[in-house]
Amino acid sequence: MRQFTALIEQLDGCPGTLAKVEALRVWFAAAPAADAAWALHCLLGKQRRRLITGRRLRQICLEASSLPEWLFDDCHAQVGDSAETIALLWRRQPCLEGHPRGGTPQASLQEWMEERLPALAALEGEAQAEAVQALWQGLEPDELLVVNKLLTGGFRIGVGQGLVLRALASHSGLETSLLAHRLMGGFSPSAEAWTALLAPDRGDEHRSSRPYPFFLASPLELPPDPQQPPLPGGAGAWLAEWKWDGIRGQLIRRGDNSLLWSRGEELINPAFPELIALADSLPQGTVLDGEILVWQAEAQQPEAFAALQRRLGRKAPGRALLAACPAVFQAYDLLELEGQDLRQQPLSQRRAALEWLIQQHRAAAHAAAAGHLRLSPQLALQRWEQLEPLRQQARAAGAEGLMLKARDSPYRSGRRRGSWWKHKLEPYRLDAVLLYAQAGSGRRANLFTDYTFALWDDPEPAAVGPAAAAVEQRRLVSFAKAYSGLDAAEIASLDRWIRSHTLERFGPVRAVQPLQVFELAFEGLQPSRRHKSGIAVRFPRISRWRQDKPAAEADSLATARALLSAPARG
Structure with a gap:
């Protein structure tokens, strides 16, 4: 595990893709076949099985520490990931008796993935809590983060499949297209699977169940x-x-x-x-x-x-x-x-x-x-x-x-x-009013990046000012959610605006003054009984921030409904 953790740290600190490819090539060349197979499984984002939920780990962390819930939740809101939040907070806790920090016996990545972590997941109640706490205490800080991510099934480190394939191709001498084909349809990590993946090209590379890379x-x-x-x-x-x-x-x-x-x-x-x-x-x-x-x-x-x-x-x-x-x-x-x-x-x-x-x-x-x-x-x-x-x-x-x-x-x-x-085709477009905002996750956990937009339930709403925000909210109907389309500068600017124009808080969600208008682009509309607006939106995203337009001039539900029966257009 320590060797794998060192690889993750090295990849996180590499300045460019060539350095990451070389780091992966060197690691794959030195690792035992079974460990290399499990590393590949994780690096490709296939470790999606949740052995223990983030909520359960949060509970174990709080029960074993003096941290108040509000502090954990505020830290999580900034970090955006339960595994990383626990790794940062736990390393500041005093050592448990009989469990010196960094005292966990060394084991291969294969042993962790096939024995130790599944054994933790099989425990229940207090036995599981004690075992997890002892495990945390015996890990180095960097190992703690990696193990928590493997437990929660959220192993994402920003290394794409193409980069991993390039490293495998450099290590094996095989074409990336051949490796991609061999990985199609799933990869069950084992020493045998690793050997078969890197075997010389036999000229007959389609198995009975494997699709081709698209x-x-x-x-x-x-x-x-x-x-x-x-x-x-x-x-x-x-x-x-x-x-x-x-x-x-x-x-x-x-x-x-x-x-x-x-x-x-x-x-x-x-x-x-x-x-x-x-x-x-x-x-x-x-x-x-x-x-x-x-x-x-x-x-x-x-x-x-x-x-x-x-x-x-x-x-x-x-x-x-x-x-x-x-x-x-x-x-x-x-x-x-x-x-x-x-x-x-x-x-x-x-x-x-x-x-x-x-x-x-x-x-x-x-x-x-x-x-x-x-x-x-x-x-x-x-x-x-x-x-x-x-x-x-x-x-x-x-x-x-x-x-x-x-x-x-x-x-x-x-x-x-x-x-x-x-x-x-050019997408459909409507101007909608920002109604709610929620913080993102991961690197955007400390920014409001998930937005809910609304349309007027009246095609010609009366002009209103900030003092009539409550009236605006009653006359606006939620229409679509979007979290893409703005650049980094616009996200930062909108985040500052949201924090200074919050009306109410509903857990992680903030209701804001309905003053900002955004042009939404989307591929189509469908009638829907599940949505308050009566309309389901396909692939909504932000196309531009209409700072030139007052909220009173945003589009209405009547305009959206008219698109449902609009003739085909380009």
């Missing part, structure tokens, strides 16, 4: 001169299709396995039994890349994302839900055919093979499954002048924009700029 598109940035082409080459060099508003997935048929993986590396077979039945009807050695959508058979476009949300997380959707929200797999790429990896072939060839496969599937006796497999259509784009008019048709097609893919592009891993671009 290729991700980058946002298209149009040139300032509208006469310039948005992308190199003529429009004919690019395949245009709709950017669907669903869940990205890979549908796999290999051997006796039919699998549906989400982009988040989750196996979602139980939620979509009709798509698993579809996979059963595909030829052996087939991997499709596409979008999961809810689509009624007679409809011309998919339903809104809210319908798809009803299917998510269901282990056994009932007949009524399957009938009300039928799922389809909208395929737009073929990654494997008859067991052959097609990813290095140009997109034009993969697309032709996909069209042939779907045609053969429909011609075979698969009537029940055929309705759940759709081919994402190519869109007519011969000249760049057609790009914007085409994008403006996206909402009418039930999409959120366009995808542009180079016809000669291979299927890469991760987000690689240059080959795949997404050109989304």
